[in-house]
Amino acid sequence: MSRTIIVNILRFISLVFIQVFLLKNITLYNLSTPYLYILFILLLPFETPNILLFTLAFILGLTIDAFYDTPGLHTTACVLLALVRILFISITVQKDGFDNEPEPTLSIMGFRWFFTYALILTLFHHFFLFNLEVFRFSEIQYTITRVVLSSLFTVFLILVSGLLFYKSKERK
Amino acid sequence: MRNLLIFISKYNAFFLFIIFEVSALVIYVKYNSFQKATFINSTNKITSNLYAQADQLKSYISLREVNDSLARENAMLRNQLKSSFYIDSVSKHKITDTVYKQQYQFIEAAVINNSINHRNNYLTINKGSHAGIEKGMGVICGQGVVGKVVLVSEYMSVVQSVLHKETRISAMLADHKDIGSFIWGGDLDARKGLLVDVANNAQPRLGEKVVTTEYSLFPSGIPIGKVSNLHTKEGGSSLNMEVELAVDFGKLQYVNVVINKLAKEQLALEGQEKKDE
Numbered sequence: 100m101s102r103t104i105i106v107n108i109l110r111f112i113s114l115v116f117i118q119v120f121l122l123k124n125i126t127l128y129n130l131s132t133p134y135l136y137i138l139f140i141l142l143l144p145f146e147t148p149n150i151l152l153f154t155l156a157f158i159l160g161l162t163i164d165a166f167y168d169t170p171g172l173h174t175t176a177c178v179l180l181a182l183v184r185i186l187f188i189s190i191t192v193q194k195d196g197f198d199n200e201p202e203p204t205l206s207i208m209g210f211r212w213f214f215t216y217a218l219i220l221t222l223f224h225h226f227f228l229f230n231l232e233v234f235r236f237s238e239i240q241y242t243i244t245r246v247v248l249s250s251l252f253t254v255f256l257i258l259v260s261g262l263l264f265y266k267s268k269e270r271k
Numbered sequence: 272m273r274n275l276l277i278f279i280s281k282y283n284a285f286f287l288f289i290i291f292e293v294s295a296l297v298i299y300v301k302y303n304s305f306q307k308a309t310f311i312n313s314t315n316k317i318t319s320n321l322y323a324q325a326d327q328l329k330s331y332i333s334l335r336e337v338n339d340s341l342a343r344e345n346a347m348l349r350n351q352l353k354s355s356f357y358i359d360s361v362s363k364h365k366i367t368d369t370v371y372k373q374q375y376q377f378i379e380a381a382v383i384n385n386s387i388n389h390r391n392n393y394l395t396i397n398k399g400s401h402a403g404i405e406k407g408m409g410v411i412c413g414q415g416v417v418g419k420v421v422l423v424s425e426y427m428s429v430v431q432s433v434l435h436k437e438t439r440i441s442a443m444l445a446d447h448k449d450i451g452s453f454i455w456g457g458d459l460d461a462r463k464g465l466l467v468d469v470a471n472n473a474q475p476r477l478g479e480k481v482v483t484t485e486y487s488l489f490p491s492g493i494p495i496g497k498v499s500n501l502h503t504k505e506g507g508s509s510l511n512m513e514v515e516l517a518v519d520f521g522k523l524q525y526v527n528v529v530i531n532k533l534a535k536e537q538l539a540l541e542g543q544e545k546k547d548e
Contacts, residue, residue, distance in 0.1 A: 171299025
């Protein structure tokens, strides 16, 4: 239990640092901007209580906002992401499977499930984030393009990181 | 109450989402000037629309006052116009040619008063003795002869128009140089005059130009008009013909005053001749 907490704290810090100091400066053709920090919410254990999940999402969003100078923008998107995560997991994962599978990682859940999970959650998060940032329906076409391309970039990074920390022995 | 608590705890994710999302949005809207502005704009759209409609009604009622104030403002602006000021400086157009000694000088002036429908018509111009204008000088404009100066003050002059009972200008038919006198007819037509005392052997034709001669106040060749009718009732020993005036006196705006530099010499010489007789 304490190990899970330490791992998540480290993950939180490292993801925020990567996001703020590395990925913030990366933009492909002004269209694709990765937001890898959502991986922290994606990888929280299944047993996380809803109130803790929302609180962590809120704190994560505020932290990112503090660096991006956009108070509330990432917070709002992260809180929505937390809700989508709860709904997605409640639909796709059986409640009694928690003993064996503590975390929704790539190595535990398998590629197909994890890919769908990451893609859907990233799309929700990015769609909400970009549209809230633009706040204009007249630019919806350009915004949608940015959402799709940024989501692909983010999902790609999530999968890469999942493969980097792939532990084959945990899969039984 | 218990059921309600069970309901809330069952769907706690949704209620937690509502709480956190609302607080996040509050932070977002409160601290983000762009979204704030859009928020206020969209709410103001409704109120501003209502205001605009109410204002339309109000403005219709106060149209009279608005009209009066606009008229006052127009008058005030007109007072500031350049044209309401008297132009003190004088520009004389000089042609310097060593072959010829300059005889005529022209001073431009604006017509500030004009009449065409009296038996004797005068016009007032905005240049006077200050500009070098003297009594008896000829006045022309771009189209032709206008009249002669009869009264001069420091900054104003009164010009006796061609449309005058006493007008008698030495004129000739441009093609054949047949000399006559131009007078203004009795029918008060501002566009017609008469060329009288033309020699009988002259063969004027319709549309022939009538211009000034060297015997007049004006330089020779200044157009007066053109022949429009050869058969006028006053006949006798000479030919009379009707002349359509070149100048549209009703639309006269700017004129040139002709200064004949040799006029004094000519008059002095002619006066000497008379004395000798």
